[in-house]
Amino acid sequence: MTHDEILKALFDETLVGNAPEVLRLTELGIAEGMTPSAILFDALIPSLEEVGARFERGDFFVPEMLISGKAMSGALNVLRPLLALTGAETVGTFLMGTVKGDVHDIGKNLVNIMLEGAGFNVIDIGVQAGPEKFIAAINEHNPDIVGMSAFLTTTMPMFKVNIHEITKAGLRDKVMIMVGGAPVTQEYADVVGADGFASDASTAVRIAKDLMQKRRASANA
Ligand code: B12
Structure with missing residues (x-):
């Protein structure tokens, strides 16, 4: 898969709340050399924004929001250690x-x-x-x-x-x-x-x- 295909699939699978697939694609993206920020800002966050827009229009309901949110949270667990610096001096x-x-x-x-x-x-x-x-x-x-x-x-x-x-x-x-x-x-x-x-x-x-x-x-x- 190309990076763009991974981003597109991440967006789509987060939208339908397919947590295992979102996790797999996140891990695949990282293995393929994508940055955690690209995964976050070019796929996961836009997807949740779309979830919110659909909820507002009445196309999605609370269960849909919930499973999308869960799928995003699973991906965040993978991205967390990559986004966090190790051994950095405490700022506050x-x-x-x-x-x-x-x-x-x-x-x-x-x-x-x-x-x-x-x-x-x-x-x-x-x-x-x-x-x-x-x-x-x-x-x-x-x-x-x-x-x-x-x-x-x-x-x-x-x-x-x-x-x-x-x-x-x-x-x-x-x-x-x-x-x-x-x-x-x-x-x-x-x-x-x-x-x-x-x-x-x-x-x-x-x-x-x-x-x-x-x-x-x-x-x-
Ligand atoms: C996922 C979701 C849910 C999930 C939450 C799962 C979870 N574990 O968080 C569930 C299904 C539980 C849920 C429930 C409800 N939800 Co909801 N939900 C959403 C949705 C789709 C996404 C929210 C989200 O996580 N976005 C992703 C993050 C990354 O958002 P973000 O804003 O970009 O976050 C950034 C900033 O806000 C900022 N930030 C956040 N916190 C902080 C704190 C500090 C200190 C700082 C500096 C910055 C900062 O930094 C963040 C990162 O960049 C939104 C839609 C939306 N567009 O927000 C609706 C939305 C927030 N929900 C909404 C509603 C109405 C509800 C319910 C009342 C529905 C119902 N009828 O039951 C319930 C309320 C439950 C409750 N008591 O809290 C409405 C709120 C409307 C309003 N203006 O009040 C929204 C906007 C949907 C909509 N368009 O109508 N929801």
Whole structure:
């Protein structure tokens, strides 16, 4: 198979949620010398975008979204070690979770992989994380940055709730806060009082690094 044929097949098989085939094609692509980024950005992510578009049109339902998501997650497990640097110096600690009421974790996992690749120590507190969970994890891990992911317009307000509770617990000055997820915008991030927002994983890494620099500069001031 040519690289283009592999990408096309990966797109199609992710769309129909054929997890074993997506896994096989991902491994084949890597063996054939394709980059993990090409597999991710030229096949897997566009395919999930198409899944979302079909769901919106009423052509796909929740089970279809679920199996496509599972197929993508399987491929991410293969790509994770390839995207992550080994033995890199730790840039900072990043605590990440999907907010309460929300089970979408693919976007979050992707950001985590890229952050690990950039040298961050990532602590993932999973999905459906309420304020208590974020606060307990901040106290336990002392992160530099806390990331919150939300994929539903109905769960986005949890950013504000979490930030309010983190502030009440006296922890707001100890951490930088980043938010993201499909429906989130820079305007929304500003409204809830987050320090950073990114609409994709590579930008998330860039912003996280910028925030770390600011943090170091203010610590030295
Ligand atoms: C797969 C999927 C599911 C799967 C999730 C599986 C999983 N393990 O994640 C399942 C089937 C469980 C699901 C369920 C539902 N879903 Co759904 N789902 C999707 C779908 C198709 C893909 C989401 C995804 O993973 N995308 C891939 C990643 C890579 O997306 P991404 O946005 O590019 O991610 C980047 C950024 O967002 C950013 N980012 C993400 N997190 C963070 C965090 C930080 C800190 C930063 C800085 C950046 C950042 O970086 C990421 C990587 O580049 C989307 C469609 C879409 N277009 O998003 C709908 C979608 C999100 N779902 C939707 C809906 C409505 C639902 C349900 C309510 C359906 C129902 N009736 O039950 C339920 C809700 C369940 C719940 N309580 O959470 C709607 C949301 C509409 C809205 N605006 O609120 C969408 C948009 C579909 C649609 N077009 O209508 N879903």
